[in-house]
Amino acid sequence: MVAYLTRIFGLNRLGLAEDVVQDTLCRAIESWPTHGVPANPSAWLMRAARNRAIDILRRDEQFRVLTPELVHLVNQANDDGPDPVAFESEIRDDQLRMMFSCCHPDLSTDAQVTLILKTLCGFSVSEIAHALLANEDSIEKRLGRARTLLRQSGATIELTSLDQIPERLEAVYQAIYLLFNEGYHSSRSEQTVREDLCFEAIRLALLLSEHPACATPKTHALLSLLCFHAARLSGRLSEDGSLLQLEMQDRSRWDQHLMARGSHFLEKAMTGTQISDFHFEAMIAAMHCAAPEYEATDWRNIARIYNNLYDLRPTPVVALNRAIARGKLFGPDQGLAELNNIPDIGKLKDYPFYAAAQGEFHLEAGRPAEAAAHFENAIRLARNPSEALFFENKRSQCE
Numbered sequence: 001m002v003a004y005l006t007r008i009f010g011l012n013r014l015g016l017a018e019d020v021v022q023d024t025l026c027r028a029i030e031s032w033p034t035h036g037v038p039a040n041p042s043a044w045l046m047r048a049a050r051n052r053a054i055d056i057l058r059r060d061e062q063f064r065v066l067t068p069e070l071v072h073l074v075n076q077a078n079d080d081g082p083d084p085v086a087f088e089s090e091i092r093d094d095q096l097r098m099m100f101s102c103c104h105p106d107l108s109t110d111a112q113v114t115l116i117l118k119t120l121c122g123f124s125v126s127e128i129a130h131a132l133l134a135n136e137d138s139i140e141k142r143l144g145r146a147r148t149l150l151r152q153s154g155a156t157i158e159l160t161s162l163d164q165i166p167e168r169l170e171a172v173y174q175a176i177y178l179l180f181n182e183g184y185h186s187s188r189s190e191q192t193v194r195e196d197l198c199f200e201a202i203r204l205a206l207l208l209s210e211h212p213a214c215a216t217p218k219t220h221a222l223l224s225l226l227c228f229h230a231a232r233l234s235g236r237l238s239e240d241g242s243l244l245q246l247e248m249q250d251r252s253r254w255d256q257h258l259m260a261r262g263s264h265f266l267e268k269a270m271t272g273t274q275i276s277d278f279h280f281e282a283m284i285a286a287m288h289c290a291a292p293e294y295e296a297t298d299w300r301n302i303a304r305i306y307n308n309l310y311d312l313r314p315t316p317v318v319a320l321n322r323a324i325a326r327g328k329l330f331g332p333d334q335g336l337a338e339l340n341n342i343p344d345i346g347k348l349k350d351y352p353f354y355a356a357a358q359g360e361f362h363l364e365a366g367r368p369a370e371a372a373a374h375f376e377n378a379i380r381l382a383r384n385p386s387e388a389l390f391f392e393n394k395r396s397q398c399e
Helices: 002-009 011-035 041-059 061-074 084-101 109-119 125-131 136-153 164-184 195-209 217-231 256-269 277-290 299-312 316-330 332-340 352-364 368-381 385-396
Strands: none
Touching: 002 011, 002 041, 002 084, 011 041, 011 136, 084 164, 084 195, 109 125, 109 136, 109 164, 125 136, 164 195, 164 217, 195 217, 217 256, 217 277, 256 277, 277 299, 299 316, 316 332, 316 352, 332 352, 352 368, 352 385, 368 385
8 A cells, every 4th residue: 555655646755655554544443343344455445545645635735736647646446446457466566666666775775674674564663673683763763764865855666767676676685585584483473473474575576576677596596485484384383382493393284385386486596697695595495395304404515505605694693503504414512612603693692592502502412401591591582472482392301
């Protein structure tokens, strides 16, 4: 809805579009319990938002000169609602345009990603802060500066040239990647796994892959990675709602269709000369999916690919995952040594899975008391009940 209205109002009036959407949703909350949910809720919401936009255009001085043309644009759909096929196509195109429009060149990459996550993905400030390893105040300020810049620049939702796409594509990738990660392992929700976010990320990535200027090897690598991860969603939680480690998951529950889709996109990703961090992540995910049982996991190749990934993306989280892989390959004491040598380790001090990895390696090495202390720390840092329950179960294994 925001993307649709912003195409009409202009990106410089993003706040106005968001206000109209908020007002429309409030009307739905008030109206639907009394009159019933409409047969086509999406069309009802879009029509109500369109009518609200027309009301604002007609009474607002700053739009008065442009009102006839703008009203014609927002009033194109007839009173019975838009044609479903054309409607879905129009909204899909609006969202794709909006993703790139949020990546204004005068904004930093972090600000571009923040704007996409807030505007198109519906992230809260808290969720954005966690995804970007930032505090909430800085995210609020970043959003405020971004909206001010767009308002002052007179930016529109339309790209003036296809040449603008490559320079904005990286921020779009990051936003889709972070959206999927939040669904795969939610940082704030009571639900640890949010499939709605995961499949929304896949949908947006598919939008990119269907556009000739965006159908790059990196786009296909990202799609491959998301499909491989999504294939394992149904096996990640136990009956009590706690997380299940990879070795405990029932692989018969993994989605074979999504794994096949992951392989398909990985093959397409290998057709060019470009290789990216998404290529390496997709290869690792493919190896996990290919192993018929946990004991057959190819840790040697996984550790090797993590080295390549770290060369391209030298972040503490990648270093943590590489350390875990090397610990699985060379033993728990080597894993602990790798964990202790992670550069910029301070960024992981509040990350519960760093403490959990330490606990896991101590437990494997036969030191349950040390392991329990690390799992206690992980429980303290847990971000939701499911994480806390998982760490409590691990601590109980130390007794």
